[in-house]
Amino acid sequence: DAKTTQPTSMDCAEGRAANLPCNHSTISGNEYVYWYRQIHSQGPQYIIHGLKNNETNEMASLIITEDRKSSTLILPHATLRDTAVYYCIVRVASWWRDDKIIFGKGTRLHILP
């Protein structure tokens, strides 16, 4: 089973910030949070990742709560091209590990014109 839970779908008005939540209440101290998105039927695309500090790149910002049990992906100015399924996953940061990466069903984000 996936170690994360996300809302099934969300709407956001074009030009507004899209805030996508993710719960990972059983996350371990050495697990990173990664976000990916899948546009239409293409292969998923990496967005951002973090361990415990907030992160920002050219695509998005990632806010991780202090207890690390949840996070929020922020798309600051959503456009129609951001309509996609967004996946939140956790990944162990350990040299020796069983690297079974499980995706959930993700959140289907609709950007409304």
Next chain:
Amino acid sequence: NAGVTQTPKFRVLKTGQSMTLLCAQDMNHEYMYWYRQDPGMGLRLIHYSVGEGTTAKGEVPDGYNVSRLKKQNFLLGLESAAPSQTSVYFCASSRRDRDATNEKLFFGSGTQLSVL
């Protein structure tokens, strides 16, 4: 850079036929994965490999076999295809960091498989 290449892109099989899907990556990645995606569903892990010569089962391994004889290639085999295996198959790869700080997944463009 080619990245992750999947072949074929489309395939139609009859029940009971066999086939092999090829995933090739040119990024010298250690980790490789096979996922399937059914309509309206998320990605489900079939098999994965943490290095050349090693494979492991994912969430839904039944009916599939894999091999990683070369580091750059990860093959997914269907010995006797069934209609339930109609799906879109995605391959992914990732490098292996010593402290795993930046192990983003790179995905192929997918293979649409229909089993009649």
